[in-house]
Amino acid sequence: MTRALVVDDSHFMRTVISDILTDGGVDVVDTADNGREAVSKTAEVEPDVVTMDVEMPEMNGIEAVEAIMAETPTPILMLSALTTEGADATLEAMDNGAVDAFAKPGGTISTELSGHSERLVNAVERAAVADPTAARDVEQTTPTETGSEEYVANPTLLVGASTGGPNVVESILEALPIEAGFRVLVVQHMPDQFTSRFANRLDRASDYDVREAEDGARISAGEGLVARGDYHMRVSGYSNGRLRVRLDQSDRRHSVRPAIDVTMESAAERVTDPVVGVALTGMGTDGADGIRAVKDKGGHTLAQNEETSAVFGIPQRAIETGCVDEVLAADGLTEAITDSVRRSS
Known part of the structure; x- marks a missing residue:
């Protein structure tokens, strides 16, 4: 069974996400309400996957991803609000090592997420099998050009x-x-x-x-x-x-x-x-x-x-x-x- 750590600064969202994952056969081993707590709990409970909110107090999701990847590399699925700022932040988090993203329907505190339960569970399961250290910071071999x-x-x-x-x-x-x-x-x-x-x-x-x-x-x-x-x-x-x-x-x-x-x-x-x-x-x-x-x-x-x-x-x-x-x-x-x-x- 996939073991997940759910990270979100909203108690409501932590509950909704945890319930959806549990009903879908995922073991929610713990939750965290900010990025700093997410970093420490990832090291403590060693989940298979972390679902990570973007905007949080003390340490945001982008910073938390970077810290987790530096200390205890773990597959991270970003859960982002459907906003331009949320999309940009999510892509930045993926630069830092997050393996995938899921868009929260209905905004940061979503009452519509339960309608997308199957998709969320599938996204968590996909992320859980990813190698979070593969191909980070890829630098391509620059093609050699000659005049001939x-x-x-x-x-x-x-x-x-x-x-x-x-x-x-x-x-x-x-x-x-x-x-x-x-x-x-x-x-x-x-x-x-x-x-x-x-x-x-x-x-x-x-x-x-x-x-x-x-x-x-x-x-x-x-x-x-x-x-x-x-x-x-x-x-x-x-x-x-x-x-x-x-x-x-x-x-x-x-x-x-x-x-x-x-x-x-x-x-x-x-x-x-x-x-x-x-x-x-x-x-x-x-x-x-x-x-x-x-x-x-x-x-x-x-x-x-x-x-x-x-x-x-x-x-x-x-x-x-x-x-x-x-x-x-x-x-x-x-x-x-x-x-x-x-x-x-």
């Missing part, structure tokens, strides 16, 4: 990730050379309130122009789209190096929306120029069919290795298809992506 090399025309990069993925995705785009001229599509399993903020972070970190996808959006060389939370992102058209996507809320696939497979399969079907597909850390089977589709159409495929994956489910399922060309540590992915579209002049 150039890139193939009109390459497309497809990146799929779930638990533990945001930092790895950011590190890949941060080191991706703009000269390669990729059209980049990112599918990160993430609450829908967070994907626009995540896209903004990628845009700031990268030389690429990255934004959250909108229905009918088009991108060319040097541009990227992040799948909007709760919407599948399909490649609907491709012509003269310009790629178009459509968004829809058709049935979830592998219980998720957006699904990596939906984006990768549609890209494999529509894009006629070189395609690179990358399966990153996360739980589940999403991405395996997409990687197979990319490979079947002659694309290059990569998967993150087990040692640097917070959860090895998505890469492992992709590898098991027999369609992955290279399995690499997180810090070697950008160089491999770049090498796959580089040619000698």
Whole structure:
């Protein structure tokens, strides 16, 4: 049975969260009402997972995550209010080592959380199996550029990730050379309130122009789209190096929306120029069919290795298809992506 420590400065929320988790088969071993207490209790009770509020007195959730990761690394699931500030703070906490996030419906003190009980329990269970030390502070090996090399025309990069993925995705785009001229599509399993903020972070970190996808959006060389939370992102058209996507809320696939497979399969079907597909850390089977589709159409495929994956489910399922060309540590992915579209002049 998964053992959880529930951290929230609201007694009401601690009770609601604890009741939901207990009813879902999670053993709530203790609670804490501020970040400082969370740090000490994590060391004391050694839970499998910590659910962490963001805004708390004495020590906030961001600071508590940093302290826990320094002292007793433990999987942490951030529970954030549905606000811009909450989303930004949650992403910062994930930079500090939190493995995943769950959006509190209805605000900081939520009376609507019980309607999302199954999702919360599943999020806690996913976080509990993550390796909190995997791929923290990833620094990509910078691709070596020489004057005798150039890139193939009109390459497309497809990146799929779930638990533990945001930092790895950011590190890949941060080191991706703009000269390669990729059209980049990112599918990160993430609450829908967070994907626009995540896209903004990628845009700031990268030389690429990255934004959250909108229905009918088009991108060319040097541009990227992040799948909007709760919407599948399909490649609907491709012509003269310009790629178009459509968004829809058709049935979830592998219980998720957006699904990596939906984006990768549609890209494999529509894009006629070189395609690179990358399966990153996360739980589940999403991405395996997409990687197979990319490979079947002659694309290059990569998967993150087990040692640097917070959860090895998505890469492992992709590898098991027999369609992955290279399995690499997180810090070697950008160089491999770049090498796959580089040619000698």
